[in-house]
Amino acid sequence: MPLVGPRIRDRRRALGVTQAALASTLGISASYLNLIEAGRRRIGGALLRQIAEALDLGMDDLDGAAERRVLSDLAELAAEPLLVGLGLDPATAPDLASRHPGWARALVTLHRAWLDRGRTASALSDRLRHDPFLPDAVHKLLTRVAAIKSSAEIVQGAQDLPPEQLRRFAVIVGSDSQRLAELAQVLAAYFERAHTAVRSVTPVGEVDDFLADRGHHFPALEDAAEALRAAAGIAGDGARDAEAALARHLARTHGEHLAPGSPPMALARRAAELACGDGALADELRRASTLSNDAARRRAAQVLTDYLAAAVLMPYDAFLAAARALRFDAEALGRRFDTGFAAACERLATLHRPGDEGLPFALMRVDAAGYLSRRVPLPRLPVPRHGSACPLWAAYQALQSPGAIVRQLVEFPGGERFVMIARTVDQPGPGFPMPRRVASLMLACDALYADRTVYGDGLDLGSNAPALPVGPNCRVCPRTGCTWRQEDPMIDA
Structure with a gap:
């Protein structure tokens, strides 16, 4: 949390x-607090709450999720080719965002508006080149225009034409002028309708921002899931225990009968929609x-519906207890709750109940084409909003070994070290003869926590241990001589 320390210092002063x-x-010791304020020690949980209470601040004021997004956006701004010559130092961005948050947001807003205008111009240019109507x-x-010009020249150059022929040419000019006006109106109407606005922040990006603002955890939905479990009479913790109870609940309460053999997640999702669509889900959206x-x-x-369904099948307390017992093994948790690897990974990324x-x-x-369809970043591990991440990340390496867990201890240019694990997951496809839909799902945690997970076993997690050198993505990575580089860095090392 690079901005928490300066915020604590400023509030204390x-x-x-x-x-x-x-x-x-x-x-705690004054020296340890000094390290926290300097941004050299991570804090969270109970200590962060103590500091918030001592300084009369809300947790949201200290957590700084919005500011971390601003930092990510400032890094993208600094990487613009137009600004490279200014020698902007990304390391100064946290100080700008912390001391002058309004100016930082103003710069990001201007950058996004500039991107919007550029992309709109490109889209219009593409339309002008390729739209067959134009x-x-x-x-x-x-x-x-040529027909009118020809008729007008005949009338102008032929002074001895009989009145009947002059009237005929006048009718022709009038008729062609009317058609010309109609064509001009059609063309004008086309441009009136053809508003081509391209936003730099997509709906996916807006949803990512919304989830980040809430810390990827929704207490009201956790409570709604417990209420739905009680209403449906779900006794056990796993998806198999919930399957029959949810099917009975849907039939008894809502008169709905899903197809036999429907996946438990589909049952939970439908039950969540019917039970909470006008309640907890609608409240969160508002x-x-x-x-x-x-x-x-x-x-x-x-x-949010998927979140609520997952909370029904993997209730918070039971899932967290199992995660600790199994040392956060996503595959083992997927088997324990009968939900599979992907759902267990998603649930692990939402366990943020205060205390x-x-x-x-x-x-x-990420899919095989490199499209990022889900991103939950960490304060020191920003998952790119646009484009692809570093090709050395486990998420991409897993696509080369379908079905196998890929594990890495990686180090970023700033010295941050993480353990990354990834595995491919199959997604529902349209059927034969279309190809399978395969994606790679990656989890990553700070190396400081890795010994509490099964994924840290057998790794030397010391600060001087060898680690795979990676970066965030090629545009902003300062590493030189990387054989995996896809494009030149926008910022010199």
Whole structure:
């Protein structure tokens, strides 16, 4: 949390509290508090709540999820080719975002507006080149202009034409002028209708921002899941225990009979829609101020419904207890709850109940074409919003070994070290003869926590241990001589 330290320092100074006094209140040493304020020590959980209470701040004020997104956006801004010559130092971005958040957001807003205008211009240019309507309409327009010009020249040059012929040419000119006006109106109407606006922030991006604002954890939906489990009479913890109970509940309460053999997740999703569509789900959507259009709201509704369904099949307390017992083994958890690897990974990334958290995991899902369809970043591990991540990340390596877990200890240019694991997952496809739909799902955690997971076993997690050198993505990675580089860095090392 690179911005938490400076925020604590600024708030402490504003209140006139010394480091020693605050450290004494918290029960930690002044030197440790100094490291926290300098951004050199991570904090979370109970200590973060203690600091928030001591400084009379809300947890949201200290967590800084929105500011971390601003940092990611500032890094993209600094990587613009137009700005490379200015020698912007990405390392100064946290100080700008912390001390002058309004200016930082203004820069990001201007950058996004600039991207919007550029992409809109490109889309319009592409439309002008490729839309078959335009050349056809212009051809007809020019044909009418030529016909009018020809008739007018005849009338002008022939002074001895009989009145009958002059009237005939006048009728022709009038008729062609009318058709020309109609064509011009059609062309004008086309451009009136053809609004081509391209947003730099897509509905997917807006939903990502919404989820990040909420810390990828929704207490109201967790409560709604417990209420739905009670209403459906689900006794056990696994999906198989829930399957029959949910089918009975749907039939008894809503008169719905899903096809025999429907997956438990489909049953839970439908039950969640019917039970909470006008309640907890609708309440969360109403609070989603970052969703600016119907497409984003529809996607958010789907994501929240999936979250609620997962909470029904993998209740928080039981899942967290099992995760700790199994040392956060996603495959073992998928078997334990009968939900599979992918659902277990998604659930691991949402265990953020204050005072009873799991481990902080980043999550990323990418398909064979490189499209990122799911991203849960960490404060020191930003998953790219646009384009692809570093090709050395486990998410991409797993696509070369379908079905096998790929594990890596990686180190970023700034010295941050993470354990990454990834595996391919099959997604429902259209059937033969279309190809399978395969994606790669990756979990990552800070190396500091790796010894608490099964994925740290057998790894030397010491700070001097060998690790795979990686970067965020090629555009902003300063590593030179990387044989995996796909494009030149925008910022010199």
